[in-house]
Amino acid sequence: EPEVTQTPSHQVTQMGQEVILRCVPISNHLYFYWYRQILGQKVEFLVSFYNNEISEKSEIFDDQFSVERPDGSNFTLKIRSTKLEDSAMYFCATGLAAISYEQYFGPGTRLTVT
Amino acid sequence: AQTVTQSQPEMSVQEAETVTLSCTYDTSESDYYLFWYKQPPSRQMILVIRQEAYKQQNATENRFSVNFQKAAKSFSLKISDSQLGDAAMYFCAYEYSGGSNYKLTFGKGTLLTVNP
Numbered sequence: 707e708p709e710v711t712q713t714p715s716h717q718v719t720q721m722g723q724e725v726i727l728r729c730v731p732i733s734n735h736l737y738f739y740w741y742r743q744i745l746g747q748k749v750e751f752l753v754s755f756y757n758n759e760i761s762e763k764s765e766i767f768d769d770q771f772s773v774e775r776p777d778g779s780n781f782t783l784k785i786r787s788t789k790l791e792d793s794a795m796y797f798c799a800t801g802l803a804a805i806s807y808e809q810y811f812g813p814g815t816r817l818t819v820t
Numbered sequence: 821a822q823t824v825t826q827s828q829p830e831m832s833v834q835e836a837e838t839v840t841l842s843c844t845y846d847t848s849e850s851d852y853y854l855f856w857y858k859q860p861p862s863r864q865m866i867l868v869i870r871q872e873a874y875k876q877q878n879a880t881e882n883r884f885s886v887n888f889q890k891a892a893k894s895f896s897l898k899i900s901d902s903q904l905g906d907a908a909m910y911f912c913a914y915e916y917s918g919g920s921n922y923k924l925t926f927g928k929g930t931l932l933t934v935n936p
Contacts, residue, residue, distance in 0.1 A: 737922065748928040749865070749911060762923060795863060801922060809924060811865035
């Protein structure tokens, strides 16, 4: 069964450093999402991406964040200058909205900012 | 803005028994989807069940079923014949189906413990 994959599974970085989190969507999916879950809290929407552009972003997704599909397959989330409060689990999700409204989640990347 | 409320931070159930997890939501829209996602200790989010708001019939998936009350904006999950593998955090989620993207709005979750 096709699945969404994410790398790395765990990333430790120092405050102020840039990180790139990577996601490989299910091949025929058209809609891509990033969600964040701070430990012990609910999952929060960050951004949605369709047709090579951001379709919606939350107030969390400020200028420090960016997303792209650099090669038409990977879907990346970049945090330019990490802060301690960026420590969280980051989930990529993808969907084929034309047929199903289900979003398929990847296993997540745990980001620890020290 | 849509909100999803799960009023039970934790629940426990005996193996083989039935448990119901509560969820209420607030929206002004009439077309939407509701979901229950399971998050086991591995942290990966797994879809348990989905309900389309335009359908009056409650969704069922094997041992999992929902009680969808659209007027009351209530969407509870019933797990029958609970198994040890059902132990996880359960998130209720809402998705507006009338826009151009389909972001999920989650509740805070209910941690389900299954006792042998």
